[in-house]
Each structure stands twice: as structure tokens, then as C-alpha cells.
Amino acid sequence: MxxxxxxxxxxxxxxxxxxxxxxxxxxxxxxxxxxxxxxxxxxxxxxxxxxxxxxxxxxxxxxxxxxxxxxxxxxxxxxxxxxxxxxxxxxxxxxxxxxxxxxxxxxxxxxxxxxxxxxxxxxxxLVQGLSALHLVRRSPPRGRTVLVTAAAGGVGSLLLQLARRAGAERVIAVAGGPEKLDVARSLGADLGIDYREPGWAGLVREATGGGGADIVYDTVGGAVTRACLEALAPQGKLVFGALGRFELGTAELESMILQNQSLKGFALLPLLTPEGLRADLAELFALAAAGALTxxxxxxxxxxxxxxxxxxxxxxxxxxxxxxxx
CATH class of the missing domain: 3.90.180.10 (Medium-chain alcohol dehydrogenases, catalytic domain)
Known part of the structure; x- marks a missing residue:
């Protein structure tokens, strides 16, 4: 073979x-x-x-x-x-x-x-679907304005759909380029923002009346995380799931403390159990087979x-x- x-x-x-x-x-x-x-x-x-x-x-x-x-x-x-x-x-x-x-x-x-x-x-x-499912479960979006990075990617495209199904009030998609943003909007995003635009975090705040996103799901890391922090509302939650690409320093973390913001890490493997894994995949497979998840x-x-x-x-x-x- x-x-x-x-x-x-x-x-x-x-x-x-x-x-x-x-x-x-x-x-x-x-x-x-x-x-x-x-x-x-x-x-x-x-x-x-x-x-x-x-x-x-x-x-x-x-x-x-x-x-x-x-x-x-x-x-x-x-x-x-x-x-x-x-x-x-x-x-x-x-x-x-x-x-x-x-x-x-x-x-x-x-x-x-x-x-x-x-x-x-x-x-x-498998990896992407389970990641999106557990991100939503661990940080429920019901009634919240949420921001999804890499929203046209493997995790992001599923995450924005599951966040919508879980009751998110508004889903803001961040991706690179108009074609990716079109994909995100076609999957249910309310707003698409190109992360390649300088100062894109300001566009998020403008779109939310100056408040920012209540929950940011960041699976990209690096410089994108800093911009995500700028787009995060006071008392908001930054959910970080980009292993090996965490670049926030002391100044950013102190700023989060002053605004009562929280940082929540996400790693998939420790969350999986043999029984839960089979049930989770059955749920995802059924949604996709029924056309409820694209x-x-x-x-x-x-x-x-x-x-x-x-x-x-x-x-x-x-x-x-x-x-x-x-």
C-alpha cells in the first residue's frame, strides 16, 4: 500500500x-x-x-x-x-x-x-468538529455577541454555525479576504471583518456600539490574539485554543485584569472520554447528514x-x- x-x-x-x-x-x-x-x-x-x-x-x-x-x-x-x-x-x-x-x-x-x-x-x-462542539459547550454563547477567528476555516466554519445553534445573539466572523468572508456569511455570520485591514478590532467595536464582543473564540493566535483582545468587551471572555502561538505579555494580561476580562484556555484531548467521544461524533454526524450543519x-x-x-x-x-x- x-x-x-x-x-x-x-x-x-x-x-x-x-x-x-x-x-x-x-x-x-x-x-x-x-x-x-x-x-x-x-x-x-x-x-x-x-x-x-x-x-x-x-x-x-x-x-x-x-x-x-x-x-x-x-x-x-x-x-x-x-x-x-x-x-x-x-x-x-x-x-x-x-x-x-x-x-x-x-x-x-x-x-x-x-x-x-x-x-x-x-x-x-473529527478534530475540527469536536473542537467546535466543545468550544461552544465550555463557553456557551447564548444571548451573547461572539467573535470567531479563521471563520472560514475547518474549526471556524463549524464553530460559527454551532454558536448560532446554541443561541448566540450575534456572530462576528473574522477571516482573511472577501471570499472567506462570503463563506462565513453564507454559513450564518451576521458580520464579516477582514483581519488584514489595519485596526480591524475598531470595526468590531464600532459594529457593537463601542462595547466589543462578549466572547472571542481565538484558534489562530499570534498577533491576531492581540487584536482580539482589543475587540473584547469589558468583562468579556477570550477563549484561546491555538497551542504554541500564545503571545500575550504582562501588559496585556494586566489590562485584562483592569477590565475584569477573563482568559480561558482550550485543549481538546483532555476533554474527551471514550463514552462522550462516541456520543459527540454521533451528534455531529447526524447534524451534517441532516443538512443542519454544513x-x-x-x-x-x-x-x-x-x-x-x-x-x-x-x-x-x-x-x-x-x-x-x-
């Missing part, structure tokens, strides 16, 4: 196509024929050795896949053969292996897909185009979720 392997750290060109034996499912395992593998921004950081942890090389990246069960191991119900499933590898202690044609995993880790949900959409609802696809690439997929993600011009199609 074909797989994408990382043998050394560097630019997208270090992602290489290799041939590996198709794995055999052991006792309690199933063999999944991968039909869509999600590409995540943190994987571009891993590739450059800029993430919170340094992976052991060589490795096959990829932590989320969707596909069909082609074989079952000893002790597994034969009725699972042919089932359409998703595999949230990041949540089951499998941090590698998704950029490949086949994957052998514990049968208990797969989640069945409803009819009408594509493999691409299922892959997009999954924004950002591009489909073959395995041998993994480097191009990484370039597209790093360029920031893509919208929605980028997937590999083995």
Missing part, C-alpha cells in the same frame, strides 16, 4: 510517498480502507518540528480517517465487514498512520457513519500530493477542511 512518510523535518517537500505492506488486523482489530484522511495545521508544525512535542522519525502523519472496513480480526463481529466508519485516531492513542491507503485499528475505536454523510465530511468533523471542504488531494496539501494549508488561502483521498 501507499503511505506518506516523514523522514526528516523541513518544508512540505520532505513528505515522501513510500510502499508498505497492507497491515493485517489482529485480534479485536479491523482493517479500514481509507477513503479520506484529514490534514491538520498542527501536522504542518510537526513536519517542521515546531509543535509542542517532537515526533520520532520516520513517521506516517495523520490522526483522522474515514473509510470502509475491509477485513476483521479474530473476535470481531463479521457483520462489521463493509461498514462505513470514521476513526478518531488522535483520541485513541494513535498519533500517526492516517496518511495511508489502509489502517488496522481496534474495532472498538471506529464510529459508524450515517447514510448520506460523505467520507470527506466525516473526516472534517461542512466546508477546502480541497481534495491525492496521497502523492500531500506536500501540495500542506502548502495550501500553510498559505492561509484555503477555506474549510483539506483532505487526502488515497
Amino acid at each position: 501507499k503511505a506518506v512518510q516523514l523522514n526528516r523535518f523541513g518544508g512540505p517537500e520532505v513528505l515522501e510517498i513510500i510502499e508498505q505492506p497492507i497491515p493485517r488486523p489482529g485480534p479485536g482489530e479491523v482493517l479500514v480502507r481509507v477513503r479520506a484522511a484529514g490534514v491538520n495545521y498542527f501536522e504542518t508544525l510537526l513536519r517542521r518540528d515546531l509543535y509542542a512535542v517532537t515526533p520520532e522519525l520516520p513517521m506516517v502523519p495523520g490522526v483522522e480517517v474515514a473509510g470502509e472496513i475491509e477485513a476483521v480480526g479474530e473476535g470481531v463481529d463479521a457483520a462489521l465487514h463493509g461498514a462505513r466508519v470514521a476513526v478518531p485516531m488522535f483520541a485513541i492513542g494513535r498519533p500517526t498512520g492516517g496518511y495511508a491507503e489502509y489502517l488496522a485499528v481496534d474495532a472498538a475505536s471506529v464510529v459508524t457513519l450515517p447514510d448520506g454523510l460523505s467520507f470527506e465530511d466525516a473526516a472534517a468533523l 461542512v466546508q471542504q477546502g480541497g481534495r488531494y491525492r496521497l502523492d500530493q500531500a506536500a501540495e496539501a500542506h502548502r495550501a494549508l500553510e498559505s492561509r488561502w484555503s477555506t474549510g477542511k483539506i483532505v487526502l483521498i488515497p
